Amino acid sequence: xxxxxxxxxxxxxxxxxxxDARDFMEEHENGAAVKRRREARQRKIVATLESAFxxxxxxxxxxxxxxxxxARLPVFSVRKLQDAKALRAFMPAGTxxxxxxxxxxxxxxxxIAQDSNLELIDHITLSQSHERAFARSIRALIESPxxxxxxxxxxxxxxxxxxxxxxxxxxxxxxxxxxxxxxxxVEHLEFHTFPSTQDAWDTFAASHAAQSLRxxxxxxxxxxxxxxxxxxxxxxxxxxxxxxxxRALRLHECRALEVDVLTSAACARLEVLELPFxxxxxxxxxxxxxxxxxxxxxxxxxxxxxxxxxxxRSEWLSEVEAVDLMLSGWATMMxxxxxxxxxxxxxxxxxxxxxLTALGVPDAPTLEALAAWPGLSRTHTLSMWxxxxxxxxxxxxxxSPHLGHLTALDLTDSxxxxxxxxxxxxxxxxDRLTSLNLNGCLQDEAAARVIIESPxxxxxxxxxxxxxxxxxxxxxxLRKRHPAKRLKVVSGEW
Numbered sequence: 001x002x003x004x005x006x007x008x009x010x011x012x013x014x015x016x017x018x019x020d021a022r023d024f025m026e027e028h029e030n031g032a033a034v035k036r037r038r039e040a041r042q043r044k045i046v047a048t049l050e051s052a053f054x055x056x057x058x059x060x061x062x063x064x065x066x067x068x069x070x071a072r073l074p075v076f077s078v079r080k081l082q083d084a085k086a087l088r089a090f091m092p093a094g095t096x097x098x099x100x101x102x103x104x105x106x107x108x109x110x111x112i113a114q115d116s117n118l119e120l121i122d123h124i125t126l127s128q129s130h131e132r133a134f135a136r137s138i139r140a141l142i143e144s145p146x147x148x149x150x151x152x153x154x155x156x157x158x159x160x161x162x163x164x165x166x167x168x169x170x171x172x173x174x175x176x177x178x179x180x181x182x183x184x185x186v187e188h189l190e191f192h193t194f195p196s197t198q199d200a201w202d203t204f205a206a207s208h209a210a211q212s213l214r215x216x217x218x219x220x221x222x223x224x225x226x227x228x229x230x231x232x233x234x235x236x237x238x239x240x241x242x243x244x245x246x247r248a249l250r251l252h253e254c255r256a257l258e259v260d261v262l263t264s265a266a267c268a269r270l271e272v273l274e275l276p277f278x279x280x281x282x283x284x285x286x287x288x289x290x291x292x293x294x295x296x297x298x299x300x301x302x303x304x305x306x307x308x309x310x311x312x313r314s315e316w317l318s319e320v321e322a323v324d325l326m327l328s329g330w331a332t333m334m335x336x337x338x339x340x341x342x343x344x345x346x347x348x349x350x351x352x353x354x355x356l357t358a359l360g361v362p363d364a365p366t367l368e369a370l371a372a373w374p375g376l377s378r379t380h381t382l383s384m385w386x387x388x389x390x391x392x393x394x395x396x397x398x399x400s401p402h403l404g405h406l407t408a409l410d411l412t413d414s415x416x417x418x419x420x421x422x423x424x425x426x427x428x429x430x431d432r433l434t435s436l437n438l439n440g441c442l443q444d445e446a447a448a449r450v451i452i453e454s455p456x457x458x459x460x461x462x463x464x465x466x467x468x469x470x471x472x473x474x475x476x477x478l479r480k481r482h483p484a485k486r487l488k489v490v491s492g493e494w
Contacts, residue, residue, distance in 0.1 A: 004059060007052040011045065042076050046087065053090035060090065068092050077125070081117035088120055094149055097123035100141075109137030113144035123152040123188075126173075135172040142176030142183060152188035152215075153177075170231075171200035178207035185212050193220035196231050201238035210244050215272075217250040233258035240265035248272035257283040268293045274300035274324075281307045288314040295319040324355035324383075351375055355383040355410075367393035371400035379403065383410035383437075391419035398427040410437040412464075421450045430456035437464040452477045 049068075053060045069092045076091070077099040078084045084096040098121045100112070112118070126138060142153075153173060170191055177183055186209055204210050218232050229237075232251060236258075239246065246266050250273075251257055257280030261267060273296055275284075284307050292315035299320055301308060308325055311317050354376075367389070370376075382403075389411070397403075406429065416424065421441075430436070436457075442448045442465055451457075451465070 004052060004056055007048055007055065008064060011048045011052070039077075042074065045074065046076065046091075049090050065090075065092065075123050081112070081115050081120070084120040085117050093120055094122040094151070096120050097125055099125045100127070109139075109141035113141050113146070116146050118144055118146035119149060121147070122149060123154070124150065125154045125156065126169075127156045135168040138169055139172040139176040142173060143180050145182055147180070148182040148185075150183045150186055152190070153186065154190035154192070154217075155194040156192040167195050167197065170194040170196035174200040174204040177209040178204045180209060184208055187212055188215040188217070189213065190217040191219070191231065196234065198229070198234045198238070201234045202241075205238035205242040205244060210239065210242065213239070213244060214246060215248040215250075216246055217248075217252070218254055219250075219252040220254070230255065230258055233261055236261045236264045236266045245269050248274075250274040251278040251280070252276050254278040256280065259283045259286050262287040263290050270294065271297040273298070275302065276300055277302050284311060287311070287316060292316040292318070298322040298324075300324040319350060321350055322353035322355075323351055324353075350378050352378050353381040353383075354379050355381075355385070356387065364390060364392035364396065368396040371396045371402070374402055376400055376402035376406075378405060380405050381408040381410075382406055383412075384414060385410060385412045386414060387411075388415035389420055391417060391423045394420050395423045395427075398423070398429040403429060404432070407433055408435040408437075409433055410435075411441055412437050413440040416441050416447075418447070418450075421447055425450045425454035425456070428456060430454060431459055434459055435462045436460055439464050439466045441465075448477075452481065 052064065073092065073095050075097045076087070076095055077097045078087070079099055081098065084098075087096070098118075124141070141147075155170060155173060173189075174196060177186060216232065216235055218230075232249070232254070244266060245268055247270065249261075249267060249270060252274070253276070255278075257275060257278055259282055262270075262273075262283055263286070271294070280301070281304055284301070288307075288310040295318050296316055297320060299311070299317060299322070301311075301324075317323070376382075379402075394416075411424075424430070438451065442451065448465065457463070
């Protein structure tokens with residue numbers, strides 16, 4: 001009984017490690033690092049599930065399998081359908097993603113389409129190189145009679161994929177879904193540098209398969225269509241014409257956000273809008289001045305400070321719960337200060353997660369103004385990744401009377417002076433934290449010692465201090481200091 005409780009405590013902790021906004025930054029610079037983190041997490045969860053299943057199969061089946069079916073278990077990638085079948089004994093259906101990479105013949109999709117193990121698959125990720133027969137193979141797969149549980153499809157091209165082949169493949173997916181007799185529950189479509197045509201979107205939008213679509217994601221620059229429209233613009237136009245409403249729109253590293261997309265019928269009830277590294281300033285300004293039919297719940301942007309400020313004043317963000325402002329790329333240090341100063345005088349909202357990424361150099365008065373913002377009263381997660389923070393500013397922020405619900409603080413890659421570290425380690429605000437992220441912040445052994453000796457780490461459940469090799473000592477030192485406490489310390493190389 002005790003061992004099972006321990007295993008599922010570990011499982012809940014692993015499932016709670018959502019990849020946050022800083023991963024967009026990491027993926028932009030080093031996609032391989034993010035993938036390794038995801039894969040490592042997946043291996044840990046699978047190993048934990050397997051151990052619990054072997055420990056007590058009866059209790060697992062009666063108590064934990066129903067829990068896992070209700071919980072939002074992460075999607076696990078499998079290269080072979082037999083792997084999904086092997087894992088099926090102790091994992092719910094609908095948690096497996098088929099990751100299919102091909103540079104071989106176009107008949108492979110037809111062979112896989114006949115495999116009844118496809119019924120276990122929830123998502124399909126298709127990575128393609130230069131194979132011209134890939135589109136036919138994809139369509140055969142999408143039309144498989146065994147894809148009744150399919151919820152999402154992601155298309156990802158390699159650098160060697162021909163542009164013409166990309167368009168043909170994207171169209172094959174859309175038209176394959178339109179003609180499929182079983183894939184009627186697809187909720188998410190994702191295209192990485194795969195352009196499509198207006199005809200394909202019109203065909204898809206007119207089909208029964210489109211009725212369940214709730215989320216669209218486009219990543220990377222696309223070749224413009226003859227009409228000059230971006231793929232997300234064509235999609236919004238086709239879906240709007242058929243009365244199909246999206247809940248989430250994600251545009252990562254795209255050329256531009258079309259102005260009329262956000263005010264289209266398809267986006268009338270958006271809850272999630274993510275625009276990292278996408279030029280959307282013109283569209284966002286137009287959006288800010290338009291009435292909001294449905295306020296956003298999550299907003300991610302790398303826009304200019306004045307654009308973000310205009311949005312914060314608008315109806316669109318009046319009920320936002322998570323705001324990630326990755327102020328980098330086109331943004332400047334002046335933009336960062338402009339956003340922080342506006343937040344300080346913005347009306348209180350229900351922001352529970354605030355991420356201010358790559359801020360530049362916010363001065364003490366700016367952070368003091370932010371600390372006075374009543375909108376922090378509901379914030380439980382605060383991230384200031386990549387921001388050089390001085391002692392006075394950090395002291396003002398941690399001493400804010402509105403941060404009483406803060407439980408997670410992320411200062412990854414922030415430059416903390418010795419004085420700022422002393423402020424952090426001595427702040428009573430740390431008593432309320434369950435998660436503290438100081439990756440890349442501790443420059444030497446002395447800095448690590450300041451954190452280790454803090455008297456305010458009693459509530460921590462997770463501490464991240466990855467960086468130079470010396471941080472490996474933090475884990476053993478903290479365990480000696482808190483021998484009876486369950487504390488997950490992530491240390492070592494960054």
